[in-house]
Amino acid sequence: MKVDIKAPGKVFLCGEYMAIEGGKATLLSVSRSAEISVEKIESNKNKFITSALEKEFLFQLNDRSEIEWINESPGEYGLFLEIAIKVLGIKPIGEKFSINTDGFFESGIKIGIGSSAAISVAITKAINKYFKLNLDKQEQLYNSLEVHNYFQNHTGSGLDVLSSFYGFPVIECSKDRNKSFVWNQVKIPKEVIIKFVKGPTYADTSEMIKKYHSGKIEHKSFFLEISKEMKETLANLSQAYRNNSPCQIINSIKRYSTLMIEMDSTFNIGVYSETDKEISILADKEGLIYKPSGAGGGDLGIIIGDNNSIISKFIDRLSKLRMKQIELI
Structure with missing residues (x-):
């Protein structure tokens, strides 16, 4: 028997950081997925394979249902499996787990x-299906959140897990005072x-x-x-x-x-790298929006506008700044 499960990644279009404070965030589901089998x-041992390392790793469980790696450990690349086995309470014997994040x-x-x-x-959906845990959707979502929370030391909003779990093209979501998710699908005009x-x-x-979080304390x-x-802008x-x-969507973003x-700038987080700042100024001159996605830091940038020709020419100029267009949706 073999089970294969995919879950898509996500992009924060708007609402990053304020999502932690209960603000409404807009997330886009992307065309790239994590694949778990x-x-x-x-064998009486278990195997683990990750696309990040060109090796197989053997493991078994100890009396506390914790993974003990045999001969060699995958280090941080095995953390998700270690956490998921603990959270979901399974006891694999003679199973192979594979994670592909190419x-x-x-x-x-x-x-x-x-x-x-x-x-x-x-990994939560795959384990649930393979080991016939019979978790309903809410239980699967809860356990996915638990796995993610352990991995991130209980930081973040969890909205990215919600987006990956349902995989809808665009969702607007937040957490209420009871830490429950409030979300709905939205459509962005073409x-x-x-x-x-x-x-x-x-x-x-x-x-x-x-x-x-340090900035919040220092600059209350x-x-x-x-x-x-x-938050008012996100409500708008x-x-x-x-x-x-x-027009209202673009102006609000x-x-x-x-x-x-x-x-x-005040918190000195580094959301906008020096390159991001430069591109943002250039975009504004062209009547476009440029913003980092999610945490920021010079990683993924989003360009938003209403004129395809202007956007295409602008992206061509960014190659000088070592920015490359990628397809995600």
Whole structure:
């Protein structure tokens, strides 16, 4: 028996960081997925394979249902499997687990499109199906979140897990005061054109979130003021979706990006790298929006506008800044 499960990555179109504070975020499901397979093998040991390393790793469980690697450990690449086995309470014997995340890399550099969330979802769904745990959708989502929370040391909003779990093209979502998800599908008018460019670096999301939380403590009064305005802007964006207004959508995203630049500068998070800042200024001169996606840090950039020709010419100019267009949706 073999089970294969895929879960897509995601892109934060708008609402990054404020999603942690209960703000409404817009997430896009991308065309690249984490792939997990579980199958039976003729052995009393278990095997683990990851696309990140060209090796097979043998393991068994100890009396505490924890993985003990035999001969060699995959290190951080085995963490998801270690966490998932613990969270879901399974006891594999003679099983092979494979994780493929090739789609989350471009020219050998990782893309910040939610690989950890996608792996958490895919491994939970695969284990549930293979081991016949009979978890319903809500239980699978809850366990996916648990796996992801352990991996990220309980930082982040969990909205990326929600996006990967359902895989809808576009969702608007938030967490209420009870930490429950509130979400719905939205449609972005075709007049709103969205393109993606990949920078030469990869950002560490966990480290940037730590800087964000430190900034909140150090600049309390500033944060109270700007977070209120950012959440109001996200509420305006939500209304713009309901109005199906391309102009309102673009203006709301632009306003949020402007506020993000101000917060990033004050907190010194590094959301906007020096290259991001330069591109943002150039984009503004062309009547376009350029913003980092998610945590930022010179990783993935989003270009938004309503004129395909202007956007295409603008992207061509970015090659001088080592930015390359990539297809994600």
